[in-house]
Amino acid sequence: MRFLRSSDAIILAILAVAMIFIGLVNPAFWQMSNLFSLLKENVVIGIMALGVLLVMISGGIDVSFTAFAVAGMYLVVRSMVALDYNGLVLPFASTIIIGGLLGLMNAGIIHKFKMIPLIVTLGTASVVRGLVLGLVGTSNVNINKMPEALVNFGKTDLFVLERANGSTYGLTAMIVIYLGLAVALHLVLKHTMIGRSVYAYGADPEAAKRVGFSTGRTMIFVYVTAGALAGFAGLLHSSMIWLANPRDFVGLELDVIAAVVLGGASIFGGRGTVLGTVLGVFILVMIQNSLILMGIDTTWQRVVVGAMLVAAVTVTALRDRRALV
Amino acid sequence: MATAPLIELRNISKRFGGVRALDDVSLTLDAARIHCLAGENGSGKSTLIKIVSGVYQPDEGEILIDGKPVGKLDPATSIAHGVQVIYQDFSLFPTLTVVENLALNTFLREGKTRIDWTRARKMARDVLARLDVTLDLDATVETLPAAGRQIVAIARAMLADARLIIMDEPTTTLTGREVERLFRIVRDLQADGIATLFVSHKMREMLEISERLTVFRNGKKVTEGPISDYDERSITRAMTGRDLHQGHFIAPDVSGREPRLELRNVTVGDKAQGINLTLMPGEIVGMSGLIGAGRKAIAQAIFGLRSDMSGEMLVDGKPVMPKNVPEAIAAGIAYVPEDRLSEGLFLTRSIRDNAIVSSLSRFAPHLWLDAEKAGEETHKMFGEMAISAPGIDVPVGTLSGGNAQRVMIGRWLMTDARVLILNGPTVGVDVGSKEQIHGIIQDLTRNNDLAVLMISDDLPELAANCNRVLCMTEGRITGELAGDALTEEALDAALSNEKQGEPA
Numbered sequence: 001m002r003f004l005r006s007s008d009a010i011i012l013a014i015l016a017v018a019m020i021f022i023g024l025v026n027p028a029f030w031q032m033s034n035l036f037s038l039l040k041e042n043v044v045i046g047i048m049a050l051g052v053l054l055v056m057i058s059g060g061i062d063v064s065f066t067a068f069a070v071a072g073m074y075l076v077v078r079s080m081v082a083l084d085y086n087g088l089v090l091p092f093a094s095t096i097i098i099g100g101l102l103g104l105m106n107a108g109i110i111h112k113f114k115m116i117p118l119i120v121t122l123g124t125a126s127v128v129r130g131l132v133l134g135l136v137g138t139s140n141v142n143i144n145k146m147p148e149a150l151v152n153f154g155k156t157d158l159f160v161l162e163r164a165n166g167s168t169y170g171l172t173a174m175i176v177i178y179l180g181l182a183v184a185l186h187l188v189l190k191h192t193m194i195g196r197s198v199y200a201y202g203a204d205p206e207a208a209k210r211v212g213f214s215t216g217r218t219m220i221f222v223y224v225t226a227g228a229l230a231g232f233a234g235l236l237h238s239s240m241i242w243l244a245n246p247r248d249f250v251g252l253e254l255d256v257i258a259a260v261v262l263g264g265a266s267i268f269g270g271r272g273t274v275l276g277t278v279l280g281v282f283i284l285v286m287i288q289n290s291l292i293l294m295g296i297d298t299t300w301q302r303v304v305v306g307a308m309l310v311a312a313v314t315v316t317a318l319r320d321r322r323a324l325v
Numbered sequence: 326m327a328t329a330p331l332i333e334l335r336n337i338s339k340r341f342g343g344v345r346a347l348d349d350v351s352l353t354l355d356a357a358r359i360h361c362l363a364g365e366n367g368s369g370k371s372t373l374i375k376i377v378s379g380v381y382q383p384d385e386g387e388i389l390i391d392g393k394p395v396g397k398l399d400p401a402t403s404i405a406h407g408v409q410v411i412y413q414d415f416s417l418f419p420t421l422t423v424v425e426n427l428a429l430n431t432f433l434r435e436g437k438t439r440i441d442w443t444r445a446r447k448m449a450r451d452v453l454a455r456l457d458v459t460l461d462l463d464a465t466v467e468t469l470p471a472a473g474r475q476i477v478a479i480a481r482a483m484l485a486d487a488r489l490i491i492m493d494e495p496t497t498t499l500t501g502r503e504v505e506r507l508f509r510i511v512r513d514l515q516a517d518g519i520a521t522l523f524v525s526h527k528m529r530e531m532l533e534i535s536e537r538l539t540v541f542r543n544g545k546k547v548t549e550g551p552i553s554d555y556d557e558r559s560i561t562r563a564m565t566g567r568d569l570h571q572g573h574f575i576a577p578d579v580s581g582r583e584p585r586l587e588l589r590n591v592t593v594g595d596k597a598q599g600i601n602l603t604l605m606p607g608e609i610v611g612m613s614g615l616i617g618a619g620r621k622a623i624a625q626a627i628f629g630l631r632s633d634m635s636g637e638m639l640v641d642g643k644p645v646m647p648k649n650v651p652e653a654i655a656a657g658i659a660y661v662p663e664d665r666l667s668e669g670l671f672l673t674r675s676i677r678d679n680a681i682v683s684s685l686s687r688f689a690p691h692l693w694l695d696a697e698k699a700g701e702e703t704h705k706m707f708g709e710m711a712i713s714a715p716g717i718d719v720p721v722g723t724l725s726g727g728n729a730q731r732v733m734i735g736r737w738l739m740t741d742a743r744v745l746i747l748n749g750p751t752v753g754v755d756v757g758s759k760e761q762i763h764g765i766i767q768d769l770t771r772n773n774d775l776a777v778l779m780i781s782d783d784l785p786e787l788a789a790n791c792n793r794v795l796c797m798t799e800g801r802i803t804g805e806l807a808g809d810a811l812t813e814e815a816l817d818a819a820l821s822n823e824k825q826g827e828p829a
Contacts (some may be wrong), residue, residue: 191440193432196421200429203418210416212401212433270420 007264007271007319011279018283022168028295032161033169038282038289042242043174046281047233048256049263051226053277056260057189058222059202059269060117064125065256068227069234071132072098076110076235077244078136080147088149089279092235099231099307100224102128107223111216132246152237164167175234179278181229186274194221202269216292258309259284266320267313284308327393331356331489332377337386339372347383348544354489357515361523361535361552365564365755368541370524374491377522379403400705404434407488411495419467422451425467426477428576431484434633452480455517456510457606471498472506473512479510483519490514491522496530497752501618501820502681508534526564526756527558540564554807556593565757573811576792577607583642585776586627586658586744591636596622597800602652604744604776609766611787612780613816614797620780621663622800624746627778628660629653640744654683659737661730663749663780669733672722676714677722679732685742706735710765727751727758731765738769745770748780763790784816796820 023029048065055062072095080091102124109120143151147270157170188193197218200208209215238244265272287308288301332354339347347369354360364370370529375381379398388395390406417426428445449764451461458476458774466474475495482490496504511521511534525531529686531538532552539549540563548563586604590595595621604610612620627635629647638645640656647653662669670678680703681688688699703717709733714724721729730750730784736747750766751759767790770777787794793807796819 053358191442193429193438193440196425196429196440199421200418204416204418207414207416207418210412211430212404266420270418 003056007316008273008279010282011262011264011276014180014282015279015286017312018286020068022286022293026293029290033163034289034293036169036171039175039284040172040240041285041289042281043172043178044233044237045252045256045259045285046178046278047181047229047236047251049086049259049277049281050274051229052256052260053263053265053272053274054185054189054198054222055117055226056265056267057202057272058198059205059267060110060222061257061267062106062117062121062223062226063253063257064102064121064128065226065230066252067128067132068099068102068230069237070249070281071102071128071234072096072161072231073234074132074136074244074246076142077141077147077150080150081141081145085323086147086149088153091147091150092232095231095235096228097231098236100228102231103223103225103227104220106227107219110223111219136246138246140246143242146238146242146244150235150239151242154236154242172240174240177236182274182278185225189274194218196220199270202271204270206237229288231235254309255284255288255305256281258305258312261309261312261316264316268317268320271320280312328356329353329389331391332406333392334373334377335387335389337373337376337383337388338382339369339376339383345544347376349386350541350544350546351386352539352546352549354520357518357520358487359511359521359523359535360537360539361514361525361531362539362541363526363531363560363564364541365526365757368564368755369544370541371493372544373408373541374493375526376406377489378404404485407486408491409482409485409487409489410491411475411478411482411493413497414492415474417466417474417477419483420465422463422465423460423469423477424462427452427481427484430481434485434785448484449480452484454478456513458506458510462712472500472503473500475507476510479514483514487519487820489520489522491524493524494526495523496525496527498528504530518705528560531560532557542566561756565760572794573788574609574770574790576605576609577771579605579607582606584639585641586778587637587639587642588623588627589637589639591623591626591634591638592620593619593631594625594633595800597626597797600802602795602802604778606743606774606776607770608793609770609777609779609791611794612778612797613782613784613787613789613794613820616782618797619800620797622747624660624748624778624780627653627744629659629747630660654740654742657741657743658746659683659740659742659744660746661733661737661748661750663752670721670729673720675718676712676721676724676732677717680706680739682738683736687740702739706739708736709738709769710735713760725755725758727754727762730754730758730762734762734765738773742775744776744778746780747779749783750779750781751783751786754801759786766790768795774813784813784820787816788813 007062028034038073048069051065053060058095075098076091076095106124109115145281156173158173158176160168160170162168187250197208197213198221199220200213201215205215259281261267262276263276265277284305287304291301291304292298330353334350334352337350338345350369350373362373362805372381376383379400379402382397395402424445427449431448432440446462453460456476456479460473460476466477469477479490495507499507514521521532523535523788534648535552537550538552538555540547540560542564555589582605584603586605588600588602591600600623613687614620622631625631627638629649629652640658645656647656647658677699679697688695700717707717712728714728721732724732751762766777769775779787779791788811791811793805794811794816795802795803804819
């Protein structure tokens, strides 16, 4: 079967092996509460990774999404506090729009001036982060000030289990949102022309133009979606940790990009699947989490994430190296 | 006339800055005809393709399709009229599957927003059946050989309801057998009422496949007519404006001297076995064979690019076993690869930088580059190689194929090489420039006492420039032609014997 030879199958195998290994080292890994908390940690990184996946398939790379997430999250939460607004739909709509508009800015600069996405997003990330801190504020919005609706939303569990000692733990309902977004993106990528145009553009921008794709539209779709997903993830993150920190997500770009590459997306563009990315995110979060379980100092996590990124990039680059005819 | 021609160009002119790319050109393409457009690089062929496909708008003249003037032709209109161009790079999506490469175009044209994969598969199966070829529909295009990619490109054009398929140098990357299949497909297309415009500079193929021939030179149409009016000589004459010199290269008598290069029972991985080869000073030895016969592996091994070489190699009688390129260069070996764009030249750097790069230790012995000496020697090489460029400071990327190749060869001469290996020395070089490069190679060999190993698929090139030619089959040297026995026909016969031996 073709699936068995695909990158997704290999990633799944790696995941299985890693899970068995970690479980052997520390059986606590298999406790339901640990698995639930693992899944919870997947949500925010996962939603951001979906956006990064889109950008990577189009042959670009995005490091601005964490800044956009902060912008959407902090702006919305501060506004809610200032206006004493307690709702859900409008705030989430706003953060999505903020992220989307910032993404549009990326798309415009990259497409109009034919610039390298890495440099453009490095620049916009810095500008956006600076503006948020300079114009909106630098102080955290803590649990005592956080809008109640957001906090309650973030607390929602799908179901709750009880430990022997009577304390409870649950599986966050946010996982449904994450997986729903993943399925939606999968369907868009696989079954719509705009989705395929992203692959086409990533494979060969010149050929995409010759075939008649509107490449400007593709770029807008890619970066606006990535920005919107980042904005959404930002506010969701804040509602899950009951805190809005304008300096949040620093360095998270690396984790997310590592997860997407781990998931088999090609840094050269034209290749990548939602399933692979979801698995890649899971592997990354699981390994970070397990280092803690295994009692390894958290400072070593950075070493591990970096090493994983380099290893994954090397493996995919070897895979993508064009066969010499 | 009973029916109007498919496409008629009337008095088309196109200028780029001060350069006239096309000068008052008229061309008529009839439905279901195989037409060949020939011309050297820069003769205006590409400009014409781009005008027919709507990428460029002519400055003067008009375009008629089915007898009706179309006014301004843009790419979408051109495609709507059934014009499809297959570029040399095929413009396919390497990471997408065959099905998708075939179907995307059609869906895009139909303005679909969703993809019907069942219909896509059926479309792909049907069109490949029409072409009578089998391809793995789910394979990604990057995994197909060049010939397979070309089939996909042709099938894609057919799905676009093409009435005219323009093929830009379609045979450059194909083997003999694949060319035969391409010709079969083009004739099938013709039976279906689809016209083909071949843009080529390969005589043999033009004469075999096309019905009408048009030759461009310097943006002007110089001759046109049914193919039966032409032969190789007259086409060459039309393309270059002069007769090409034909004849053998005669090596000087060097009996008694030490061979420049000797291979004794050399084996290179599983690519070549038991190779014995001797190159005398002043000799140009050709190597003929199919792609995959092991010619390239031998060249790379001699140049220190392969680690899996065993056997004995001697340069001027001294045993040498280069492990890497610097060792090979130090031993006096030079290698001009087939693909000079990706393997050889630094396109954004100047001619001088490209020329001195392989002999940097000579020009920069103590960290600093001796710019004066580098410039001087580059100028000398510039003259010897008859490079036509504004100066030695222009980027190599701005040069024509022929001039770029001269820089490449010149670079190696500056290393004081004694053994020169040329792989496809004139691939992508136009006819006139080709002859000059041949002349330069022959003169250098004679005057500088070089030994040259020339690998080429171009049989006339081998016949005209070598004093002997070795034929390779499946990693072994299976024959040698020299003297009067060395003719194009004999080389061709040797190759076709080999092809018949191949499994189907």
